Amino acid sequence: AQSVTQLDSHVSVSEGTPVLLRCNYSSSYSPSLFWYVQHPNKGLQLLLKYTSAATLVKGINGFEAEFKKSETSFHLTKPSAHMSDAAEYFCVVSDGGQNFVFGPGTRLSVLP
Amino acid sequence: ETGVTQTPRHLVMGMTNKKSLKCEQHLGHNAMYWYKQSAKKPLELMFVYNFKEQTENNSVPSRFSPECPNSSHLFLHLHTLQPEDSALYLCASSQDRRGTEAFFGQGTRLTVV
Numbered sequence: 001a002q003s004v005t006q007l008d009s010h011v012s013v014s015e016g017t018p019v020l021l022r023c024n025y026s027s028s029y030s031p032s033l034f035w036y037v038q039h040p041n042k043g044l045q046l047l048l049k050y051t052s053a054a055t056l057v058k059g060i061n062g063f064e065a066e067f068k069k070s071e072t073s074f075h076l077t078k079p080s081a082h083m084s085d086a087a088e089y090f091c092v093v094s095d096g097g098q099n100f101v102f103g104p105g106t107r108l109s110v111l112p
Numbered sequence: 113e114t115g116v117t118q119t120p121r122h123l124v125m126g127m128t129n130k131k132s133l134k135c136e137q138h139l140g141h142n143a144m145y146w147y148k149q150s151a152k153k154p155l156e157l158m159f160v161y162n163f164k165e166q167t168e169n170n171s172v173p174s175r176f177s178p179e180c181p182n183s184s185h186l187f188l189h190l191h192t193l194q195p196e197d198s199a200l201y202l203c204a205s206s207q208d209r210r211g212t213e214a215f216f217g218q219g220t221r222l223t224v225v
Contacts, residue, residue: 032210032211043114043218044202045114046213046215049213051210052211090155096211098143098145098160098162098167098168105154
């Protein structure tokens with residue numbers, strides 16, 4: 001069985017400071033991992049994905065994530081937060097095919 | 113624009129009404145999904161269709177009835193809903209291949225009164 005833990009339900013940062021959103025996963029297989037962002041009353045947009053190629057994955061809007069198998073982690077980072085980054089972020093694990101398991105989400109607030 | 117279109121975007125219905133949500137994708141994907149997103153709760157997978165066949169039903173009440181007439185269209189038929197069914201209903205599609213992501217629609221905001 002697969003599962004995803006997002007350690008923080010809410011993260012608050014100041015504009016221009018780094019962002020770190022934490023994600024740990026559990027999977028019996030070599031997983032694929034994804035980060036999605038959701039702005040209020042919108043659908044989910046893919047930020048980036050890991051599929052067993054390079055462990056450091058770059059995504060859209062300056063986000064990146066590093067796959068660490070030994071720590072079963074896939075934390076999302078951004079060097080400098082922007083006001084438009086305020087949203088809900090979801091870490092997702094998949095063992096392939098149709099089985100996507102979502103984490104509970106982390107709400108990111110960006111303070112001016 | 114993700115290539116997955118949901119209609120309507122907003123829906124208000126009484127508990128005795130019957131309505132349907134529609135989802136459409138022209139990405140050539142073979143798998144389609146319905147998710148429910150309620151306030152303060154994790155995203156809940158409701159149904160999965162693969163090549164028009166239902167492959168997963170996550171113990172969803174029978175007042176929700178999915179229909180997948182072809183690989184591009186997915187419906188969720190609603191009848192005799194309860195106020196606690198008010199939520200954002202998200203449709204997604206993907207290719208049934210390892211490492212591929214799901215593409216989501218904008219969702220339908222459903223309010224049951």
